[in-house]
Amino acid sequence: MPRPSRWDDVVSAAARVFSEKGFGGASLEDVANEVGMLKGSLYNYIKSKEDLLFAIVRPNAEELLDRTRKLKEADLPASEKLRQIAEIHFEIIDRQLPYVTVYVQEIAGKGLSPEWTAMDREYLTLVADVIAEGIEEGDFAESTDARMSARALIGALNWATRWYQPGGPAQARAVAGQLAGIFLGGLLARRRG
Amino acid sequence: MPRPSRWDDVVSAAARVFSEKGFGGASLEDVANEVGMLKGSLYNYIKSKEDLLFAIVRPNAEELLDRTRKLKEADLPASEKLRQIAEIHFEIIDRQLPYVTVYVQEIAGKGLSPEWTAMDREYLTLVADVIAEGIEEGDFAESTDARMSARALIGALNWATRWYQPGGPAQARAVAGQLAGIFLGGLLARRRG
Numbered sequence: 001m002p003r004p005s006r007w008d009d010v011v012s013a014a015a016r017v018f019s020e021k022g023f024g025g026a027s028l029e030d031v032a033n034e035v036g037m038l039k040g041s042l043y044n045y046i047k048s049k050e051d052l053l054f055a056i057v058r059p060n061a062e063e064l065l066d067r068t069r070k071l072k073e074a075d076l077p078a079s080e081k082l083r084q085i086a087e088i089h090f091e092i093i094d095r096q097l098p099y100v101t102v103y104v105q106e107i108a109g110k111g112l113s114p115e116w117t118a119m120d121r122e123y124l125t126l127v128a129d130v131i132a133e134g135i136e137e138g139d140f141a142e143s144t145d146a147r148m149s150a151r152a153l154i155g156a157l158n159w160a161t162r163w164y165q166p167g168g169p170a171q172a173r174a175v176a177g178q179l180a181g182i183f184l185g186g187l188l189a190r191r192r193g
Numbered sequence: 194m195p196r197p198s199r200w201d202d203v204v205s206a207a208a209r210v211f212s213e214k215g216f217g218g219a220s221l222e223d224v225a226n227e228v229g230m231l232k233g234s235l236y237n238y239i240k241s242k243e244d245l246l247f248a249i250v251r252p253n254a255e256e257l258l259d260r261t262r263k264l265k266e267a268d269l270p271a272s273e274k275l276r277q278i279a280e281i282h283f284e285i286i287d288r289q290l291p292y293v294t295v296y297v298q299e300i301a302g303k304g305l306s307p308e309w310t311a312m313d314r315e316y317l318t319l320v321a322d323v324i325a326e327g328i329e330e331g332d333f334a335e336s337t338d339a340r341m342s343a344r345a346l347i348g349a350l351n352w353a354t355r356w357y358q359p360g361g362p363a364q365a366r367a368v369a370g371q372l373a374g375i376f377l378g379g380l381l382a383r384r385r386g
Contacts, residue, residue: 023218024216025218141382148372149380151349152349152352152372152375155350156344159352163302183380186378187272187275187327188272188379
């Protein structure tokens with residue numbers, strides 16, 4: 001469908017409405033009011049509320065996936081890749097909190113459509129593969145469960161949408177570094193040998 | 194309000210409906226249909242959809258808080274307390290997945306009401322206090338940020354509602370142990386000194 005000129009306004013209005021009212025609680029009428037157009041005019045842009053949900057979330061989800069794919073191929077130790085995974089995640093949360101909130105709240109891990117299930121699975125697999133790399137290289141403990149660790153890390157990162165207050169790129173990087181540090185180093189003190 | 198005889202049916206029907214449709218997308222009519230009564234009769238049990246949400250979630254939230262409070266006072270090393278925090282969390286998820294899903298999806302960290310904000314904050318503080326104890330006792334690394342680590346752990350545990358498939362107490366304990374192990378030991382291999 002061609003996108004008439006107020007497409008960007010429609011998407012950002014929908015993100016605000018969905019993140020305030022929840023996807024289920026928000027109506028297309030709410031979105032139309034927020035953007036200041038008649039509900040009927042919205043149908044020039046989208047066919048359903050789901051279309052709007054996916055339009056909101058897709059650019060950020062694609063950015064996250066794309067950067068993580070490239071990072072996986074980079075010539076860096078797994079621990080550095082993991083740190084950068086956290087950085088990318090927080091950078092996007094910092095920049096696009098309402099959109100990421102809608103994604104985490106409404107889509108992630110919910111198997112809504114084959115397309116989104118595939119994207120969720122690819123992201124989980126990329127993170128788990130980086131962790132498996134670290135195990136192979138001997139940097140990560142042999143006993144590590146790569147998939148479980150990836151789920152734990154992704155969960156902790158997604159959960160940040162419930163507590164993180166955006167404060168710019170430097171703050172996002174600092175928080176990502178602390179979070180990655182917890183996963184890499186663990187809480188237990190390293191005894192001197 | 195006195196609770197007529199089908200109260201338990203109403204609460205469990207509402208949990209199923211809310212976890213399938215989302216709280217925003219579900220109506221009291223859906224709940225009435227699920228339990229097999231007229232919508233008007235529901236008002237003998239509750240005043241609003243929010244009442245039903247809180248009724249669903251309260252017993253599990255209170256159990257979690259109560260057991261964590263007792264655990265914090267127990268005479269155990271912080272690392273063992275942390276392991277048991279994960280076990281309690283997974284035991285409740287395993288036993289009551291639809292209820293915990295509704296809590297995580299609709300309430301946790303959202304500041305919906307002073308009462309729930311206080312419960313969220315108490316849980317975060319209990320977990321952070323256990324981690325701070327471990328730092329003081331020298332078991333956890335001095336550089337640990339207790340509050341950030343607590344948020345990461347709680348996030349990873351709550352996120353399990355999106356991927357964990359209930360399989361009984363033994364499986365729940367095993368998964369909790371793996372997850373706690375990641376937070377305690379970290380991914381990095383411990384070099385022999």
